[in-house]
Amino acid sequence: MARLTALKALLQRFSFLLLVLASIALMMVGRVDPALIEGTRARVTDAFVPILDAISRPAATAAHIVETFVEVAEVHKENKQLRLENARLLQWKQAALRLEAENNSLRSMLHYKEEPKASFVSARVIAAPGGAFLRDVVVTAGRRDGVRRGQAAVAGPGMVGRVVEVGEWSARVLLITDINARVPVVLDSSRQRAVLAGDNSDQPRLMYLPPDAQVAVGDRVVTSGDGRLFPAGLPIGVVASVSDRLIKIQPMVDLGKLEHVQLVDFGLPGGLVSEAERLSSFK
Amino acid sequence: MTISVWQRLDLAGRSLAPVAVTVMLVLLGMVPLYLPGYDRVVPSLALMSVYYWAIHRPDLVPPSVAFAIGLLQDMLAGTPLGVTALVLVLCHWVVVSQRSFFLANSFMMLWVGFGFIVLGSVWVQWLAFSVLSLRMVSLQAPLFQALLTLALFPMFAWFFIRVHRAFLREL
Numbered sequence: 001m002a003r004l005t006a007l008k009a010l011l012q013r014f015s016f017l018l019l020v021l022a023s024i025a026l027m028m029v030g031r032v033d034p035a036l037i038e039g040t041r042a043r044v045t046d047a048f049v050p051i052l053d054a055i056s057r058p059a060a061t062a063a064h065i066v067e068t069f070v071e072v073a074e075v076h077k078e079n080k081q082l083r084l085e086n087a088r089l090l091q092w093k094q095a096a097l098r099l100e101a102e103n104n105s106l107r108s109m110l111h112y113k114e115e116p117k118a119s120f121v122s123a124r125v126i127a128a129p130g131g132a133f134l135r136d137v138v139v140t141a142g143r144r145d146g147v148r149r150g151q152a153a154v155a156g157p158g159m160v161g162r163v164v165e166v167g168e169w170s171a172r173v174l175l176i177t178d179i180n181a182r183v184p185v186v187l188d189s190s191r192q193r194a195v196l197a198g199d200n201s202d203q204p205r206l207m208y209l210p211p212d213a214q215v216a217v218g219d220r221v222v223t224s225g226d227g228r229l230f231p232a233g234l235p236i237g238v239v240a241s242v243s244d245r246l247i248k249i250q251p252m253v254d255l256g257k258l259e260h261v262q263l264v265d266f267g268l269p270g271g272l273v274s275e276a277e278r279l280s281s282f283k
Numbered sequence: 284m285t286i287s288v289w290q291r292l293d294l295a296g297r298s299l300a301p302v303a304v305t306v307m308l309v310l311l312g313m314v315p316l317y318l319p320g321y322d323r324v325v326p327s328l329a330l331m332s333v334y335y336w337a338i339h340r341p342d343l344v345p346p347s348v349a350f351a352i353g354l355l356q357d358m359l360a361g362t363p364l365g366v367t368a369l370v371l372v373l374c375h376w377v378v379v380s381q382r383s384f385f386l387a388n389s390f391m392m393l394w395v396g397f398g399f400i401v402l403g404s405v406w407v408q409w410l411a412f413s414v415l416s417l418r419m420v421s422l423q424a425p426l427f428q429a430l431l432t433l434a435l436f437p438m439f440a441w442f443f444i445r446v447h448r449a450f451l452r453e454l
Contacts, residue, residue, distance in 0.1 A: 015346060015347065016346055016372065016375075016376045019346055019347065019350045019368075019372045020369060020372055020373065020376075022350070022365075022368075023350070023353070023365040023366075023368045023369035023372060024365065024369065025365070026354075026364045026365030026368070027363050027364065027365040027366060027369075027411065027415060029364075030363050030364045030365065031363070031415055037364050040358070041358050041361070041364070044355070044358040044359065045358065045359055048310065048359055051310055052310060052313060052314070052359075055310060055311065055314055056314045056315060059314045059315065059316055059317070060315075060317075063316070063317040125315055126315075127313040127314065127315065127359070128313065128315040128322045128325075129312075129313035129359055129360035129361065130322070130360060130361060130362070131323075131325050131327070131360060131362070131428065132323055132324065132325075132408075132424040132425040132427075132428040133362065133408060133409075133412045133420060133424075133425065134360065134361055134362050135322075135323075136360075136361045137315070138313075138359075138361075164361075165361070172361055174361075179416060179420065180416065199421065200323075200420065200421055200424060201421065201423075201424075202320075202323075254319075255322075256317065256318070256319055256320060256321065256322050256323075257317045257319075258315070259315075259317070
């Protein structure tokens with residue numbers, strides 16, 4: 001009897017060890033061959049989308065209610081601001097119309113080859129599951145809606161991330177603040193190229209800038225289009241702080257408050273998007 | 284006295300309660316709350332649940348179930364598969380092997396014990412993420428996450444105790 005309990009205890013301890021080893025083995029497999037795990041992950045996510053969708057709705061509603069109260073309290077001030085902004089934007093509109101006409105006539109003279117038209121899918125954010133070590137969101141659009149790996153995710157004024165995993169009716173977007181996110185960018189004013197790299201904080205940093213580059217707080221950062229991963233000129237953020245070796249970028253969009261995103265297919269032929277689709281280890 | 288089918292179903296349903304609660308908390312923890320900074324310090328609800336049930340009903344949440352719940356969390360969260368599973372299995376291991384310490388009657392001790400577990404889990408996760416991404420990951424957000432998890436523990440422990448009493452009193 002005593003022997004039996006001892007055996008049982010041994011087996012139990014052994015099962016712990018087995019499970020620990022299994023976890024570590026899974027981590028290694030995921031590291032060596034992410035494609036192997038990704039299909040399963042997308043399917044599991046798909047399966048839980050209805051539940052996540054349902055339980056995320058009350059939170060969204062509550063957030064809306066709170067927002068409404070805040071808005072009501074500030075409506076007067078905001079109205080004044082918006083009037084001023086509207087007047088300014090109307091002037092800009094005239095300028096834009098003039099420039100568009102000029103652009104069109106110049107293009108027709110040059111036989112300029114236009115970039116393909118972009119199409120997009122709008123999706124609701126139903127989960128922000130990353131926690132402290134990862135910045136990602138799950139959205140309610142997938143392969144059936146035409147979402148593909150590598151597409152840019154845009155919300156309001158700027159780019160927020162990139163599709164890294166696609167299920168039938170859900171997709172995972174890696175945010176630009178994630179530690180694994182890299183976006184080729186260009187500083188709008190100086191045309192200086194760099195790479196925007198996330199570090200899991202709210203403000204990603206600029207990398208690979210030459211030491212003599214002129215960077216000032218407030219400079220706009222847009223995608224450079226290098227590698228044909230994203231089209232050139234998508235706004236991402238503005239320079240928030242410049243110190244000796246660290247340049248932090250404030251994203252255009254508050255990534256903690258993402259409710260809807262647009263997954264954009266820019267129809268760029270070739271480039272890294274198709275490569276990303278083919279090479280599923282690309283992440 | 285023989286047990287009827289319905290009683291057996293009832294028993295099975297009740298003994299599933301801890302697992303059901305844990306899975307529900309995994310999903311709840313992923314809901315975006317639109318609070319500034321919240322998405323970076325989301326408390327680890329599954330850890331609380333596994334900790335509580337490993338102390339009080341390790342028979343209903345065995346290590347293999349903790350492992351499976353961890354895998355589910357990893358699958359949905361997009362974290363490297365196995366990280367959360369490892370954390371939950373280790374938590375289970377520590378708790379079961381030191382059960383006499385954790386089973387102490389005072390709630391304070393339960394809380395203090397959870398403090399150790401949370402710190403350990405942050406350390407294991409940090410190590411795993413740093414090794415997997417080949418660089419030192421920042422510890423700031425994870426430590427805040429640990430603090431928030433620890434601070435919210437009494438609330439959830441109360442909930443677990445309610446579930447425990449409601450479903451598992453005579454089991």
